[in-house]
Amino acid sequence: MARVAVIGAGYVGIVVATSLAHIGHRVVVGERDSERIKLLESGDPVIHEPRLEELLKGALSSGTISFTPDNRVAVDRADVVFLALPTPSDAGGSADVSAIYGALEELASTLSPTSVVVTKSTVPVGENERIAAFLASKGCQASVVSNPEFLQEGSAVEHFLNPDRIVIGGEDPEAVRRVMDLYRTLPGLRLSLTDTATAELVKYASNAFLAMKIAFINEIADLCTAAGADVLKVAEGMGMDDRIGLKFLRPGPGYGGSCFPKDTQALVHIGNTYGADQSIVRAVVASNEGHKEHVVRRVAAELGGLAGKRLGLLGVAFKAGTDDIRESPALSIAGALAAGGARVSMYDPQAAVPEEMNVSQSASWEEAVAEADAVLILTEWPQFSAISPAELADLMAGTLLFDTRNILDPEAVVAAGLQYLGMGRV
Numbered sequence: 001m002a003r004v005a006v007i008g009a010g011y012v013g014i015v016v017a018t019s020l021a022h023i024g025h026r027v028v029v030g031e032r033d034s035e036r037i038k039l040l041e042s043g044d045p046v047i048h049e050p051r052l053e054e055l056l057k058g059a060l061s062s063g064t065i066s067f068t069p070d071n072r073v074a075v076d077r078a079d080v081v082f083l084a085l086p087t088p089s090d091a092g093g094s095a096d097v098s099a100i101y102g103a104l105e106e107l108a109s110t111l112s113p114t115s116v117v118v119t120k121s122t123v124p125v126g127e128n129e130r131i132a133a134f135l136a137s138k139g140c141q142a143s144v145v146s147n148p149e150f151l152q153e154g155s156a157v158e159h160f161l162n163p164d165r166i167v168i169g170g171e172d173p174e175a176v177r178r179v180m181d182l183y184r185t186l187p188g189l190r191l192s193l194t195d196t197a198t199a200e201l202v203k204y205a206s207n208a209f210l211a212m213k214i215a216f217i218n219e220i221a222d223l224c225t226a227a228g229a230d231v232l233k234v235a236e237g238m239g240m241d242d243r244i245g246l247k248f249l250r251p252g253p254g255y256g257g258s259c260f261p262k263d264t265q266a267l268v269h270i271g272n273t274y275g276a277d278q279s280i281v282r283a284v285v286a287s288n289e290g291h292k293e294h295v296v297r298r299v300a301a302e303l304g305g306l307a308g309k310r311l312g313l314l315g316v317a318f319k320a321g322t323d324d325i326r327e328s329p330a331l332s333i334a335g336a337l338a339a340g341g342a343r344v345s346m347y348d349p350q351a352a353v354p355e356e357m358n359v360s361q362s363a364s365w366e367e368a369v370a371e372a373d374a375v376l377i378l379t380e381w382p383q384f385s386a387i388s389p390a391e392l393a394d395l396m397a398g399t400l401l402f403d404t405r406n407i408l409d410p411e412a413v414v415a416a417g418l419q420y421l422g423m424g425r426v
C-alpha cells in the first residue's frame with residue numbers, strides 16, 4: 001500500500017484516485033472546488049462512469065480516500081503525487097499546461113525529495129523534462145515520471161482496472177519502480193517502460209492514430225454514398241485483417257470529445273515545434289472538420305435549402321453513454337444548421353444544449369421530431385435505435401431521415417414512407 005496524492009478531481013483525477021484507493025492505496029485528492037469536494041465526500045462521483053459510484057463509496061467507507069482543498073495537505077507524506085490537471089488546447093492549438101505549473105509552484109516547497117511526481121495529464125513531448133527542471137529550480141529534488149492515461153469515457157473504471165497497457169516513462173529507475181508498484185495487483189499487466197519523452201509521445205500518437213482511423217472510415221463512407229457501396233461491409237472486410245482490426249471503423253458525424261480534437265491539434269503543434277511536420281495528423285484535423293460540414297451540406301441539398309426548415313436532431317453528447325458535450329459533432333452540426341436559417345430542436349437522454357446556442361432542447365425525442373421537415377440521428381443512444389420508423393413518420397411533417405450513426409434499418413425506414421440517408425450505406 002502506498003500513500004498517493006492526486007491533484008485535480010476532474011474526469012481523469014476522480015477515476016484514477018478512486019481506482020487506486022479501490023486496489024488498496026491510501027489516496028488524498030487535492031481539489032480547489034469545495035462544492036465538488038462536498039459532492040465527492042457524499043459519495044457522488046460527479047461524473048457518470050459505470051462502477052465509479054460503487055468504488056468511491058467503498059473507498060470512503062474504508063477510509064482509503066479523502067479530499068482536501070489544500071494541495072499541500074494532499075501531498076504531505078505522499079509517496080507518489082499524480083498531476084491530473086486539465087491541459088486544454090490554447091488558441092494556437094497547443095496544450096495549455098498553466099494549471100500544471102500553478103500547482104507545482106504551490107507544491108514545490110512542500111514536496112519531499114523522496115516523492116515521485118507523476119504526470120497523468122496529457123502534456124506535450126518534453127514537458128516532463130521541463131517540469132523536473134522547474135521543480136529543481138525551486139530547490140525540489142522530487143523525481144518526475146510520465147504515466148499517460150488511456151481511459152475511454154463510458155468505460156474508464158474498467159479500463160483502469162484492466163488496462164491494455166501501462167506506459168511509464170522516467171529517467172530515475174527507482175521512481176519508475178515505485179510507480180510500477182502501484183499497479184502490481186492489476187491482472188495481466190502489460191508494461192511499457194520508456195523515457196519521459198517517449199511516454200508522452202505514445203499518448204499523442206495513440207490518440208492521433210485512433211482519430212485517423214475514424215476520419216479515414218468517414219471519408220470512405222462518403223465515397224460509399226457516392227459509389228453505392230456499403231461502408232459497414234467495407235469496414236468488416238478491412239477489419240478481418242488483424243493488422244487493421246474492426247474497432248474504430250464505425251462511420252459517424254465526425255469524432256469529438258475532450259481528447260481527440262485537443263490531442264490531434266496539439267500533436268500538429270508539437271511537430272511544428274520540432275520541425276517534424278505531422279502532415280497526416282493535420283489532414284485528419286481538416287478531414288474531421290470537413291466531414292461535419294459535409295453532413296450539413298447533404299441536409300441542405302436534400303431539403304433544397306435550410307431557411308425556415310424545421311429540423312429535429314437526436315443526440316447532443318459527443319458519443320452515447322455520456323453527458324459530455326465537449327467538441328461534440330452534434331453541436332457543431334446543429335450550430336451550422338441554425339446559422340443556415342433552420343429552426344433546430346435537439347433531444348438527448350443525458351446531455352444538455354448550451355444556453356447560448358440558437359437551438360431549442362426538447363424534453364423527448366418525440367417532441368424534437370414533431371412536425372420536422374427532416375430528422376438527424378447524431379449520437380448512437382440505444383433509445384434512438386429502438387425508435388419505430390412508423391411512429392417517426394407519423395410525427396414528422398417531412399420524410400427525410402439522416403442516420404449519421406447508421407443505427408436504424410434502412411429498409412424499415414423506407415417501408416415507413418421515409419427517405420433514408422445513412423453514412424456510407426446504400
Ligand code: UDX
Nearest residue numbers: 149150151152153248249250252255256257259318319
Ligand atoms: C478517447 C480514446 O479512446 C481514449 O483512449 C483516450 O484516453 C481519450 O480519448 P474518448 O474521447 O472517451 O476516448 O472517446 P472514444 O470512445 O474514443 O470516441 C471518441 C470519438 O470518436 C467520439 O466522438 C466517438 O463517437 C467517435 N468514434 C469512435 C467514431 O466516430 N467511430 C468509432 O468507430 C469510434
